[in-house]
Amino acid sequence: MAAAKPRPLVAGNWKMNGLRRSLATLDAVAAGYDASLKARADLLVCPPATLLSAFAQRAVGTRVAIGGQDCHAREAGAYTGEISAEMLADAGASAVILGHSERRQYFLETDAIVAEKTLAAWRAGLVAIVCVGETQAEREAGKTLSVVRRQLRRSIPAGATPANLVVAYEPVWAIGTGLTPTARDVAEVHALIRGDLRRIVGAAAAGQVRILYGGSVKPSNAAELMGVDNVDGALVGGASLKAEDFLGIAAAYRD
Ligand code: PEP
Numbered sequence: 001m002a003a004a005k006p007r008p009l010v011a012g013n014w015k016m017n018g019l020r021r022s023l024a025t026l027d028a029v030a031a032g033y034d035a036s037l038k039a040r041a042d043l044l045v046c047p048p049a050t051l052l053s054a055f056a057q058r059a060v061g062t063r064v065a066i067g068g069q070d071c072h073a074r075e076a077g078a079y080t081g082e083i084s085a086e087m088l089a090d091a092g093a094s095a096v097i098l099g100h101s102e103r104r105q106y107f108l109e110t111d112a113i114v115a116e117k118t119l120a121a122w123r124a125g126l127v128a129i130v131c132v133g134e135t136q137a138e139r140e141a142g143k144t145l146s147v148v149r150r151q152l153r154r155s156i157p158a159g160a161t162p163a164n165l166v167v168a169y170e171p172v173w174a175i176g177t178g179l180t181p182t183a184r185d186v187a188e189v190h191a192l193i194r195g196d197l198r199r200i201v202g203a204a205a206a207g208q209v210r211i212l213y214g215g216s217v218k219p220s221n222a223a224e225l226m227g228v229d230n231v232d233g234a235l236v237g238g239a240s241l242k243a244e245d246f247l248g249i250a251a252a253y254r255d
Contacts, residue, residue, distance in 0.1 A: 006210045008226070009166060009233035010250040011044040011129065012240025013069060013097055013214075018047050026055055028243030030062035033250075038063055041233065041253040045240070046097055049083050056092020067095035067129070070103055073116035075123070085117075085124035095127035097235070099155050101172045111154030119157050122164050129166040129235065130155050131214070132193075136173035144171075144185075145192050152196050160201050162208035167193055168235040174215025176237060183228050186213055190230035219248030226252040 012029075014022075026045060033043055046067040047055050056066045068091075072082035088096055098121065099114035114130065121128040132151035134144040148169065156165065169189050174180050181189075190211050197206040213225050214235030225231060234252075239245040 003207045006162065006208050006232050008041040008253050009044060009210050009212060010041055010246070010253070011067065011095075011097075011166075011168075011212065011233070011235050012046060012246050013100070013235060013237050014045070014047045014241060015069065015102070015237060016048055017241055018051050020051070020054065022047065022051065023054060023058055025241070025243050026058055026064065029246055030059065030064045032243060032247040033062065033064060036255045037247075037250055037253060040255065041250055043246075043250060044095055046095075049088075049091075052088065052091040052093055059092075065094045066092055067097065068093045068126075069097050069100070071096050071098070071117055071120055071124075071126075073113070073120045075120070085120040085126055089124040089126055093126060095129055095166070096121050097129045097131065097168070099131045099151070101131060101133055101170060101175060105172070111151055114151075114155040115157045118155065118165075119159070122159060127164055127166060129168055129212070131168045131170050131235070133170040133172050133174075133215070139171065139173065144189065148189055148192060149196060152193065152200065156200055160209075162201065162205050162210075165201070166210045166212060167197070168212040168214050169193060170214035170235060176216070178216050180216050180221060180225065183224055186225060186228045186231060190228065194230045217249055219245055219251070222249040222252040 044065045068088040071085040103109045118128040134147040210232040212233045212235045217234045218239045
């Protein structure tokens with residue numbers, strides 16, 4: 001008998017967007033997360049750190065989980081402007097996005113830094129959503145699979161389990177551009193990730209780790225992308241800022 005698939009996750013990365021009035025968007029997402037969706041998929045909203053606490057309080061009783069977008073590797077100390085995984089957890093987060101390509105590109109995060117942050121997330125009891133993905137130049141050079149493999153190997157430390165790790169495949173050239181890979185390309189990379197997860201979490205657990213696709217997911221392409229083998233949900237940027245669009249993407253999992 002084939003093992004059950006993991007429960008899908010649709011996560012919204014708000015990036016540096018959102019003010020207190022954005023609580024209304026969270027309310028709308030929670031209100032739209034009706035029984036048919038609840039039965040099929042988890043929803044996670046990752047607002048900027050300034051809103052975490054307010055979002056987490058507002059989300060109590062709604063089943064929408066709240067996550068952070070990054071964390072520092074240390075628990076506390078003289079790191080001006082930084083936020084630790086423990087602080088995220090204390091504010092009500094249950095997960096944190098790590099190694100997003102914008103962090104890798106603009107803040108020069110290496111795989112080694114992402115691995116340290118992943119350990120920090122686990123130390124604080126958070127689910128680490130580790131992002132991997134190739135640039136346009138790497139894709140054109142035929143290096144997609146080797147880049148993703150290297151990022152997986154170096155960014156995920158020992159100790160990963162289906163309960164503490166989510167992998168997000170986000171081709172850098174698809175983020176915020178409106179471009180998406182073909183379903184076939186997504187299937188190829190997700191199959192590779194699933195295969196490598198056998199080494200990372202063991203063969204028995206590999207099928208239970210959620211692998212999200214991210215990069216220009218919107219309501220109009222969600223059903224196709226979410227229907228690809230080994231795609232267990234989405235990491236959504238721009239379209240997560242509007243409740244209607246975010247729920248429209250999650251609707252790919254409605255009965
Ligand atoms: C992202 O930044 O994680 C992302 C997927 O962005 P977008 O959906 O806007 O492409």
